[in-house]
Amino acid sequence: MRRLGRRLARDRSALVAFGVLAMIGLACWVGPLFTGHAPERIYPDLVAVPPGLAPHPRPETVAPALEGLAFRMRATATEIAARDGQVRFVLAAPSPIDPRVLTYLPRSDLFGPATILAREADGRRLVVTAPILARTFFLGTDGLGRDLLTRTLVAGRVSLVIGLVATAVALAIGLTYGAVAGYVGGRVDAMMMRVVDGLYALPFMFFVIMLLVFFDAGLGLILVAIGAVEWLDMARMVRTQTLSLRRRDFVRAAEALGLSSATILRRHIVPNTLGPVAVAATLLVPRVILLESFLSFLGLGVQEPDTSWGALIAEGARSLEAAPWMLGLPAAALVATLLALNVFGDALGRALDPRGDPR
Amino acid sequence: MIGFILRRLLQALPTLLAVVTVSFFLIRLAPGGPFDLERPLSPAALAQLRRTYGLDQPLGLQYVHYLAALARGDFGPSFSFRDLGVAELIARGLSVSVTLGGLALILAMGLGIGLGMGAALKPGGVLDRAVGFGAGLGLAVPTFVVAPLLQIVFGLGLSWLPLGGWEGGAPSHLVLPVLTLALPQAAILARLTRASLRETFHLPHIRTQRAMGLPGHRITRHALRAALLPVVAILGSTAAALLTGSVVVETLFGLPGLGRSFVDAALNRDYTLVMGTVILVAVFVVILNLVADVLCAFLDPRLRLGR
Numbered sequence: 001m002r003r004l005g006r007r008l009a010r011d012r013s014a015l016v017a018f019g020v021l022a023m024i025g026l027a028c029w030v031g032p033l034f035t036g037h038a039p040e041r042i043y044p045d046l047v048a049v050p051p052g053l054a055p056h057p058r059p060e061t062v063a064p065a066l067e068g069l070a071f072r073m074r075a076t077a078t079e080i081a082a083r084d085g086q087v088r089f090v091l092a093a094p095s096p097i098d099p100r101v102l103t104y105l106p107r108s109d110l111f112g113p114a115t116i117l118a119r120e121a122d123g124r125r126l127v128v129t130a131p132i133l134a135r136t137f138f139l140g141t142d143g144l145g146r147d148l149l150t151r152t153l154v155a156g157r158v159s160l161v162i163g164l165v166a167t168a169v170a171l172a173i174g175l176t177y178g179a180v181a182g183y184v185g186g187r188v189d190a191m192m193m194r195v196v197d198g199l200y201a202l203p204f205m206f207f208v209i210m211l212l213v214f215f216d217a218g219l220g221l222i223l224v225a226i227g228a229v230e231w232l233d234m235a236r237m238v239r240t241q242t243l244s245l246r247r248r249d250f251v252r253a254a255e256a257l258g259l260s261s262a263t264i265l266r267r268h269i270v271p272n273t274l275g276p277v278a279v280a281a282t283l284l285v286p287r288v289i290l291l292e293s294f295l296s297f298l299g300l301g302v303q304e305p306d307t308s309w310g311a312l313i314a315e316g317a318r319s320l321e322a323a324p325w326m327l328g329l330p331a332a333a334l335v336a337t338l339l340a341l342n343v344f345g346d347a348l349g350r351a352l353d354p355r356g357d358p359r
Numbered sequence: 360m361i362g363f364i365l366r367r368l369l370q371a372l373p374t375l376l377a378v379v380t381v382s383f384f385l386i387r388l389a390p391g392g393p394f395d396l397e398r399p400l401s402p403a404a405l406a407q408l409r410r411t412y413g414l415d416q417p418l419g420l421q422y423v424h425y426l427a428a429l430a431r432g433d434f435g436p437s438f439s440f441r442d443l444g445v446a447e448l449i450a451r452g453l454s455v456s457v458t459l460g461g462l463a464l465i466l467a468m469g470l471g472i473g474l475g476m477g478a479a480l481k482p483g484g485v486l487d488r489a490v491g492f493g494a495g496l497g498l499a500v501p502t503f504v505v506a507p508l509l510q511i512v513f514g515l516g517l518s519w520l521p522l523g524g525w526e527g528g529a530p531s532h533l534v535l536p537v538l539t540l541a542l543p544q545a546a547i548l549a550r551l552t553r554a555s556l557r558e559t560f561h562l563p564h565i566r567t568q569r570a571m572g573l574p575g576h577r578i579t580r581h582a583l584r585a586a587l588l589p590v591v592a593i594l595g596s597t598a599a600a601l602l603t604g605s606v607v608v609e610t611l612f613g614l615p616g617l618g619r620s621f622v623d624a625a626l627n628r629d630y631t632l633v634m635g636t637v638i639l640v641a642v643f644v645v646i647l648n649l650v651a652d653v654l655c656a657f658l659d660p661r662l663r664l665g666r
Contacts, residue, residue, distance in 0.1 A: 198373065198374040198377065200596075200648075206621065206636070206640055207381070207382070207385075207637075209606070209621070209622060209625060210382065210386070210625055210633065210637070211385070213626055214389030214625070286499065290501055293501060294501065294503070297501075298607070298610070298622060310503075313501075316507070317503060317506075320507050320510065320511065324511065327504070327507055331500075331504040334501065334504070335496075335499050335500050335501075335504065338498070338499035338500075338501075342495060342498055342499060343495065
């Protein structure tokens with residue numbers, strides 16, 4: 001185990017991949033606390049703003065936004081002057097203005113509560129000042145006006161959790177099934193493997209799609225569906241391993257000592273298959289994440305207001321021309337994660353291979 | 360060889376029966392029906408519809424009837440497209456999906472095997488590293504990211520190719536979908552070919568040939584025959600992946616293929632169309648796996664005797 005760690009530590013690609021994964025994981029769980037936006041908070045006045053460091057609203061959009069608000073107050077805004085995060089303007093209407101209409105301002109995501117500086121012409125002209133709320137969306141907002149960075153990070157939690165849990169499900173089924181088939185052997189083994197062969201021939205994706213369409217798509221069902229698809233490879237691999245382990249002396253010794261089959265499987269067979277299984281599992285996680293994002297992309301996976309990278313990419317692909325950044329960020333996060341997991345899995349395989357690196 | 364093929368076909372029958380049975384009962388047990396509309400039908404009309412399509416009979420009887428019709432090659436009428444049979448609908452979608460999938464398979468094989476060979480011949484070389492990097496990227500970038508990127512670059516930016524649509528299979532409309540479908544499979548094939556060829560070079564018969572002073576390209580040819588075995592063995596699953604991948608590609612490029620029609624049919628609870636598509640895809644996968652096995656047996660005589 002320690003040698004494995006040393007070998008991995010010497011492999012630069014493994015270190016980089018591990019670092020990238022750790023950073024993505026940390027960002028997904030801790031990051032949303034620091035972005036300053038709640039993932040579900042909708043800013044209706046800040047829909048699909050492009051990425052940038054400058055705060056919103058931009059100076060050139062203050063006047064049109066105010067004019068729009070004034071129109072809803074059945075008044076007109078003139079002499080608009082924005083300075084030092086405050087906007088000062090004159091609200092004018094043909095009849096006296098009820099000061100309560102000024103609540104439109106703080107409701108708009110753009111301005112704070114307004115104060116009336118002066119009333120002129122029997123209340124038909126109000127001199128008003130209000131703070132401009134500066135909000136920063138480093139990576140823009142989506143089609144509903146939600147902060148994209150926060151949403152991508154929160155989506156990452158869902159994608160990563162599904163990847164890990166579904167892999168664990170596949171691992172548990174595959175490991176048990178393969179180990180039992182390989183250890184019991186004979187007719188039972190032939191039967192069990194025939195079942196696996198048969199399942200291999202099933203158009204599984206079509207079944208998963210059917211499952212998710214007919215029964216309400218939910219996180220639990222997605223996990224079960226993906227786990228049920230992906231255990232086949234694991235079962236085959238574990239069986240082959242078990243077949244060769246079964247004839248080894250330490251297993252025969254355990255049998256001679258009268259240990260039960262279940263104990264032998266648990267104590268002697270399964271732990272010895274874990275090396276290759278770990279590699280396969282590491283490489284399974286990206287496949288599962290990809291599968292989940294594929295389902296979410298089709299609208300069959302994670303449902304609103306929850307989101308995953310696949311769901312975000314689907315949104316981004318739909319508004320590609322108007323807002324290309326909506327595709328860019330989730331896609332980059334997904335690709336970086338998958339790439340890092342693949343690279344790490346390969347490195348783990350190399351470190352476990354006693355023949356060393358053939359390259 | 361013929362016995363081998365027959366035996367494999369017989370083994371496939373229970374699989375296909377399982378596909379039919381599982382999908383039949385899965386669909387019927389699911390909540391919702393094909394005639395759930397926004398405005399509910401009158402009970403009399405609903406009963407009439409159900410009688411017409413035989414949905415009022417007990418489930419077991421419906422199953423037997425369906426199997427009997429299936430044995431005659433009758434997929435039944437579609438529930439959502441009036442006056443159209445499932446067979447016609449599938450035939451339409453199939454021509455699109457097979458064109459796409461076939462071209463993508465050829466492209467993926469050419470690209471993947473070719474680049475994998477090139478990489479294996481000079482390990483550590485420029486091509487090897489480029490292929491390693493490209494294949495890693497190809498595995499990690501999903502089709503539904505590749506497709507919009509291709510659309511941006513070649514459709515919107517350069518205006519070389521149309522963004523989508525089928526137009527009777529015009530070549531310019533095929534380029535981007537086929538490329539999108541083929542790239543991830545090419546990445547898998549390239550990695551596999553490279554690894555397999557590297558291993559074959561260490562086999563005794565290749566070493567003997569090298570010792571005998573055979574020229575490089577002759578050795579490569581011998582090695583390739585053995586090295587292609589695992590590549591051929593996964594072609595069945597590659598083809599299945601192309602069929603599955605068609606769901607996304609057809610959605611993104613607006614193509615009237617099998618994958619898209621399947622998702623729509625499932626959403627519309629079009630029982631017979633869903634069943635027909637699933638059965639057809641299962642038959643496809645079985646046949647393609649069989650073809651892959653036969654090819655393997657052809658490449659490696661040892662496999663003909665075993666099992």
